[in-house]
Amino acid sequence: MFRQEAKWVGDLLKNIDTIRKPVIANIGSSTALFREALQPHIHEHIFKPLQQKGYPIYHVDVKEDNGVDMVADITQPTFATQHTNAFDIVICTNMLEHVEDINAVVQNLYTACRNNGYLLITVPYKYKKHLDxxxxxxxxxxxxxxxLFKPGQVQQIAAQIITITERSYYKKKRSHYPLWGYREIAGYYLGIRFKVSGVLLQVKK
Structure with a gap:
C-alpha cells in the first residue's frame, strides 16, 4: 500500500460515525511485520488511530501468521456462511486484483458487513502487473x-482516484535494454504516475 493511499483510507475512517463501537475487519491483512515494519504507514495512518479509540480490529488472512487474528479465505463460500453480518466496517485494500472470482469476493464482503455498515475498498487503477x-x-x-455490487446493496459515500506523487515509489529496474530500466523514473518526470481507485460504501440490507 502506498503512503498516500494509507492516509486517504485513514482519514476516511476517522470521520465515520457509528452508533456503537464498530467491529472492524481488515481483509487480506498480511502479517504484523508487513503492516508495522515493512510498510509502517499502514499501521500509523489506519490502525493505530482505530486502536487508540478502542475499536476491536480483526486482521483476516488466508495464512496463519503473527498478527493474523482470523484465518479465513474470502474467496470461498464458507466465508459468508461463517461471518454473516459480523462486522461494522470491512476494509479490503489492494486485493481484488489478486483473486480469480471478483464477484464472489465482493458478495462475501457485502455479506460480512452489517446493515448500515461500511465497506472501504481500494484497487490499483494505473499500476504495473504484480503477482501475489x-x-x-x-x-x-x-x-x-x-x-460490482448489486443494485441497492450499497450507497457510495466517497470515491477518489489517488495519484501517487512520492518520488521514492518510482525506481530503476534491471533490464537487458539500455535505458529501459529507467522507464518508471522517466514516467514520473513526464507526469505518468501510479494511481489507486478507492471507495467508501455504506451497506444497505
Missing part, C-alpha cells in the same frame, strides 16, 4: 468498483 500469486489486471475506476 496472480494478477487478474483488474484496474477499475471508483465507479466500476461500486458497480
Amino acid at each position: 500469486p496472480i494478477d487478474n489486471m483488474f484496474r477499475p475506476t471508483p465507479e466500476e468498483i461500486t458497480a
Whole structure:
C-alpha cells in the first residue's frame, strides 16, 4: 500500500460515525511485520488511530501468521456462511486484483458487513502487473468498483482516484535494454504516475 493511499483510507475512517463501537475487519491483512515494519504507514495512518479509540480490529488472512487474528479465505463460500453480518466496517485494500472470482469476493464482503455498515475498498487503477500469486489486471475506476455490487446493496459515500506523487515509489529496474530500466523514473518526470481507485460504501440490507 502506498503512503498516500494509507492516509486517504485513514482519514476516511476517522470521520465515520457509528452508533456503537464498530467491529472492524481488515481483509487480506498480511502479517504484523508487513503492516508495522515493512510498510509502517499502514499501521500509523489506519490502525493505530482505530486502536487508540478502542475499536476491536480483526486482521483476516488466508495464512496463519503473527498478527493474523482470523484465518479465513474470502474467496470461498464458507466465508459468508461463517461471518454473516459480523462486522461494522470491512476494509479490503489492494486485493481484488489478486483473486480469480471478483464477484464472489465482493458478495462475501457485502455479506460480512452489517446493515448500515461500511465497506472501504481500494484497487490499483494505473499500476504495473504484480503477482501475489496472480494478477487478474483488474484496474477499475471508483465507479466500476461500486458497480460490482448489486443494485441497492450499497450507497457510495466517497470515491477518489489517488495519484501517487512520492518520488521514492518510482525506481530503476534491471533490464537487458539500455535505458529501459529507467522507464518508471522517466514516467514520473513526464507526469505518468501510479494511481489507486478507492471507495467508501455504506451497506444497505
